[in-house]
Amino acid sequence: MSKTDTFIPQGGSKPRKGRAQVTTFGTELVRILGIGVVFAILLFVLRGDPFLLNILAYTFLFGALATSWNIIGGFGGQFSLGHGVFFAIGAYTTANFYFHWGISPWLSLIPGMFLAVIVAVAVSWPTFRLKGPFFAIATLALNEVAFVLANYFDLITGGPRGMMLPFKAGFANMVFTSKLPYAIIMFGFLLITLLVAAAVLRSRLGYYLQAVHLDEDAARASGINVLRVKLSGMAVSAALTGIGGSLFAMYIRFVDPPTLLSVQDIGVKFLLISLIGGVGTLYGPLAGALLIIPLEYQLRANLGGTIPGFNVLILGLLLVLFALFMRKGIVGAALSLWERYKGKSHE
Amino acid sequence: MSISLNVTNLFAGYGLATVLEDVNFAVDAGEIIAVVGANGAGKTTLLNTIAGVIPAKSGKILLGDTDITADPAHRLPAMGLTMVPEGGRLFPFMTVHENLEVGGFCRRGSPGFRAAMDEVMELFPILGERRDQMAGLLSGGERQMCAIARAVMSQPKLIMLDEPSVGLSPKMVHQVFSLIKGLAAKKGLTVVLVEQNVAEALEVSDRAYVLDHGSIVRSAPSSELADDPVIRDAYMGL
Amino acid sequence: MNEPALLSVQSLTRRFGGLVAVSDVSFDLNQGALLSIIGPNGAGKTTLFNLLTGQLPPSSGQVLHKGTDISNLPPQARAQLGLGRTFQISKTLTSLTALENVMVGAFLKRRNLSEAADHAMHILEMVGLADRANIKAGILTLSERRRLEIARALALDCKALLLDEVMAGLNQKEVESVIDLVRQLHADGLTVLVIEHNLKVVRAFENRVIVIDFGKLIADGTPEDVLSDPQVIEAYLGKKSA
Numbered sequence: 001m002s003k004t005d006t007f008i009p010q011g012g013s014k015p016r017k018g019r020a021q022v023t024t025f026g027t028e029l030v031r032i033l034g035i036g037v038v039f040a041i042l043l044f045v046l047r048g049d050p051f052l053l054n055i056l057a058y059t060f061l062f063g064a065l066a067t068s069w070n071i072i073g074g075f076g077g078q079f080s081l082g083h084g085v086f087f088a089i090g091a092y093t094t095a096n097f098y099f100h101w102g103i104s105p106w107l108s109l110i111p112g113m114f115l116a117v118i119v120a121v122a123v124s125w126p127t128f129r130l131k132g133p134f135f136a137i138a139t140l141a142l143n144e145v146a147f148v149l150a151n152y153f154d155l156i157t158g159g160p161r162g163m164m165l166p167f168k169a170g171f172a173n174m175v176f177t178s179k180l181p182y183a184i185i186m187f188g189f190l191l192i193t194l195l196v197a198a199a200v201l202r203s204r205l206g207y208y209l210q211a212v213h214l215d216e217d218a219a220r221a222s223g224i225n226v227l228r229v230k231l232s233g234m235a236v237s238a239a240l241t242g243i244g245g246s247l248f249a250m251y252i253r254f255v256d257p258p259t260l261l262s263v264q265d266i267g268v269k270f271l272l273i274s275l276i277g278g279v280g281t282l283y284g285p286l287a288g289a290l291l292i293i294p295l296e297y298q299l300r301a302n303l304g305g306t307i308p309g310f311n312v313l314i315l316g317l318l319l320v321l322f323a324l325f326m327r328k329g330i331v332g333a334a335l336s337l338w339e340r341y342k343g344k345s346h347e
Numbered sequence: 348m349s350i351s352l353n354v355t356n357l358f359a360g361y362g363l364a365t366v367l368e369d370v371n372f373a374v375d376a377g378e379i380i381a382v383v384g385a386n387g388a389g390k391t392t393l394l395n396t397i398a399g400v401i402p403a404k405s406g407k408i409l410l411g412d413t414d415i416t417a418d419p420a421h422r423l424p425a426m427g428l429t430m431v432p433e434g435g436r437l438f439p440f441m442t443v444h445e446n447l448e449v450g451g452f453c454r455r456g457s458p459g460f461r462a463a464m465d466e467v468m469e470l471f472p473i474l475g476e477r478r479d480q481m482a483g484l485l486s487g488g489e490r491q492m493c494a495i496a497r498a499v500m501s502q503p504k505l506i507m508l509d510e511p512s513v514g515l516s517p518k519m520v521h522q523v524f525s526l527i528k529g530l531a532a533k534k535g536l537t538v539v540l541v542e543q544n545v546a547e548a549l550e551v552s553d554r555a556y557v558l559d560h561g562s563i564v565r566s567a568p569s570s571e572l573a574d575d576p577v578i579r580d581a582y583m584g585l
Numbered sequence: 586m587n588e589p590a591l592l593s594v595q596s597l598t599r600r601f602g603g604l605v606a607v608s609d610v611s612f613d614l615n616q617g618a619l620l621s622i623i624g625p626n627g628a629g630k631t632t633l634f635n636l637l638t639g640q641l642p643p644s645s646g647q648v649l650h651k652g653t654d655i656s657n658l659p660p661q662a663r664a665q666l667g668l669g670r671t672f673q674i675s676k677t678l679t680s681l682t683a684l685e686n687v688m689v690g691a692f693l694k695r696r697n698l699s700e701a702a703d704h705a706m707h708i709l710e711m712v713g714l715a716d717r718a719n720i721k722a723g724i725l726t727l728s729e730r731r732r733l734e735i736a737r738a739l740a741l742d743c744k745a746l747l748l749d750e751v752m753a754g755l756n757q758k759e760v761e762s763v764i765d766l767v768r769q770l771h772a773d774g775l776t777v778l779v780i781e782h783n784l785k786v787v788r789a790f791e792n793r794v795i796v797i798d799f800g801k802l803i804a805d806g807t808p809e810d811v812l813s814d815p816q817v818i819e820a821y822l823g824k825k826s827a
Binding site for chain 2: 604625626627726727753754756757782783784785786787788812813818821822823
Binding site: 020021022024025202203204207208210211214215217218219220221222223224225226 | 638659660661664665669670672676677678679680681682684685688689690692693696698699701702703705706718719737738741
C-alpha cells in the first residue's frame with residue numbers, strides 16, 4: 001500500500017448496490033404519475049360541477065404552492081414567511097403584461113418567475129445569515145413592506161383598488177368560460193412542482209439542503225457552502241411560487257394587495273399546509289392541501305362567512321393540535337407507522 | 348452548620364450511556380473531601396447527579412438523613428446543598444450584586460438574608476468593589492469568587508465545587524483554594540471538591556477519592572495520597 | 586523530502602481579549618503521520634483544533650496546507666481541500682439514514698446520486714457500519730455515530746482526518762474498536778490528527794504526541810517520553826505552590 005497523495009480506501013472496488021437503499025428520482029416519478037392518474041380521473045368525474053371544480057383548482061394550486069415552499073422551508077428548514085411576496089410578484093407581473101400590453105400569461109409567467117427569483121435571492125442573501133427565528137421574522141417583515149409598497153406604487157399595482165383583468169376568453173389569454181380548463185392548468189402546475197421538488201430532493205442539492213437544515217456545522221465540515229445551497233433552494237422555490245402567482249391572477253382576474261399579500265390568507269398558508277401535511281416530506285404539503293382547502297370551503301359554506309377570520313382560527317387550532325400530537329404531520333406520521341410496522345415484521 | 352452526605356451504589360450517566368458505575372462515598376459533617384480523576388473520569392457527572400441536574404439510574408443519595416436521590420435540582424439549595432458549577436456560570440448580564448441576590452433567593456424571606464449579604468461582602472472584599480459591575484466583565488478569578496459567594500448566599504450546609512481551578516492562573520488557584528478552606532472552617536461547612544489539579548486539591552482536603560473511568564479506585568486521607576502512584580497512573584493512562 | 590508538510594502550524598496564536606488561548610504553537614503534520622495532541626482541561630486544545638479546522642481565524646501566525654496559507658479559509662473550503670473532521674459533540678444528521686449521512690460527504694466529489702450512494706456504501710463497509718446503512722442515524726449507538734462521522738469525513742476523499750475527542754463517552758470495548766479502525770485507516774495511508782483526553786488511547790497509538798498546556802506547546806515526542814516528562818505530569822496533576 002503506497003502512501004501516496006490520495007488516501008485510497010482498501011476493501012474492493014466492486015459497488016454492492018444490493019444493500020444501498022436510496023430512493024431515486026425514478027421512483028418518485030412513478031409515484032407522481034400515479035398521483036397524476038388519480039387526480040386526472042377525479043377531474044374527469046367532476047368535470048360538470050363548477051363548484052367542486054373550483055375547490056379542486058384551489059386545492060391543486062395551494063398544494064403546488066406549499067410543495068414549492070417546502071423546497072426551502074421543509075427540505076432546507078428555512079421558515080420563510082415571505083413567500084407571499086414572490087407569489088404577488090408573479091401575479092402583478094402577469095396582470096400588468098396582460099392588462100397594459102395584452103401579452104399572453106403563458107409567456108409573461110416567465111418574466112414573473114425571473115423577477116421573483118431576483119427579489120428572493122437579493123433579500124435572502126443578507127437574511128440567511130440570521131439565526132433561528134430571526135430569519136422568519138425578517139421574511140415576515142418583507143411581506144409587510146411589500147404590502148405597503150404595493151399600495152403605494154399604484155401605477156404598477158393599481159394601488160389599493162387593485163386591477164381588474166378584463167374577461168377576454170381564449171386559450172392564449174388563459175381566460176376560460178368554464179372552470180374545467182383552470183382546474184386542469186392547476187393540476188398541471190401541481191405535477192410540475194411535484195416533479196421539480198422530487199428532482200431537487202433526490203439530488204445533491206436535496207441532500208445538501210437537508211444537511212444544512214439539520215446541522216450547519218456538520219454541513220460545512222462536509223464541504224458544503226451553506227449560503228449558496230440556501231440561495232439555490234430559495235431560487236427554485238421562489239420561481240415556482242411566482243408561476244403560481246401568475247396562474248392565480250388569471251384565475252380570479254383580480255389583483256390587489258389584500259388578496260395577494262395578506263399574510264394570513266396567503267403567506268402563512270403555504271407554511272401551515274406544509275406543517276400539517278408533513279413538512280420536509282415530498283408529498284406532505286399536497287396531503288395538507290387535500291385536507292385543509294376543502295375543509296376551509298366547507299367551513300365557509302356552513303358559516304356563511306359570518307365570522308371573519310374564522311377559517312384562520314380553525315387552521316391555527318389544527319396546527320396546535322398537530323404540533324401537540326402529530327408533529328411530523330400527516331405524511332410524517334404515516335411514514336413513522338410504516339417504519340414501525342416494517343421493524344416489527346422483521347423480528 | 349454542616350451536614351453529611353452518603354452516596355451508595357450510584358449508577359448514573361447521560362441517555363443510554365452509563366458513566367458512573369457503583370460509586371460509593373461518604374462525607375462526614377464538616378469534612379472537606381476531594382474527588383480527583385482524569386478528564387472524562389466522571390467527576391462532573393458525579394456532582395451533577397448528586398445535585399439533581401441529571402437523574403441517577405440507580406443507587407441512593409442521602410443528605411444527612413434525607414433521601415434526595417429523586418429530588419430535582421431546584422429543591423436542594425433550600426435543603427442546604429448548593430453547587431458551584433464549573434466556570435462559575437454566573438448570569439453575565441446581571442450585576443455582581445444581583446447574582447448574589449439570586450443565589451440567596453431560597454432564603455429571601457428569612458431574617459438571615461441581609462446578614463448573609465453583608466457577610467459575603469466582608470469575606471470577598473473584591474466583590475464589594477465590583478458590586479454594580481456586570482458579572483460578564485469580571486476576570487476569571489473574580490468570577491470564581493463571585494460564584495462561590497453566590498453559593499454561600501443560600502446559607503448552605505454542604506457546598507460542592509466543580510473544578511474551581513479551571514482557567515485560572517496558578518497564583519489565582521492558590522488564592523481560591525485558600526478561600527475555600529477558610530470559608531469551610533469559618534462556617535463549619537461540609538465541602539465536596541471535584542478537581543483535576545490534584546496537588547492543590549489534596550492540600551486543602553481532609554480525605555480524597557480517586558475516580559477512574561466511572562469507578563472509585565482509591566480512597567484515603569489526603570496526606571497519604573500525595574505521592575501515591577495510583578493517582579499518577581490514573582491520570583497518565585497507565 | 587522537500588515536499589511541504591500536509592499541515593503546518595507556524596507560531597500560531599489566538600487571543601480572546603486579554604486571554605491568550607493558544608500561544609506561539611508550531612508543528613508540522615506530515616503526509617501519512619498519526620499525531621496526537623493532548624493537554625489538561627482548559628489548556629487550549631479545542632481552540633487549537635478550531636484554528637486548524639477554520640472555525641476561528643488566528644490572531645497571529647499561520648496554518649499552512651502543503652505550503653499554502655489557509656489561516657483564514659472557512660471550514661467548508663478546508664473540507665474541500667481534503668481536511669476531514671469529526672465533532673466532539675456528535676453531529677450526525679439524525680433524521681437521515683447512515684447511508685444518507687455519508688452520502689452528504691460523498692457528494693463533494695461525486696455529483697451523481699448513484700455514484701455517491703455507491704461510494705458511501707463502500708465507506709460504510711470500511712468503518713464496519715454496512716449493516717446499519719438504512720437505519721436512521723438518530724437511533725444508532727454513540728459508538729456507531731462516532732464511526733458514522735468518521736465515515737462522512739472519509740467520503741470527502743479526505744487526505745487528512747482531524748478527530749476531536751472521538752473516544753468521549755465510549756466504553757472500553759468501544760474505545761478499542763475505534764482505535765483499531767483509526768489504526769487501520771492510518772495503515773492504509775490516511776494522515777490522522779487526534780485531539781484526545783484519554784491517555785490510554787494515546788499510548789495505544791504509539792505515535793508522536795504533542796502536549797499543550799496554558800496554550801503553549803510543552804512537549805513533543807513518543808508517548809513513553811512525553812507521559813513520563815515531569816513537566817507534563819505536573820501540567821496534568823497540578824503543581825503545589827510554594
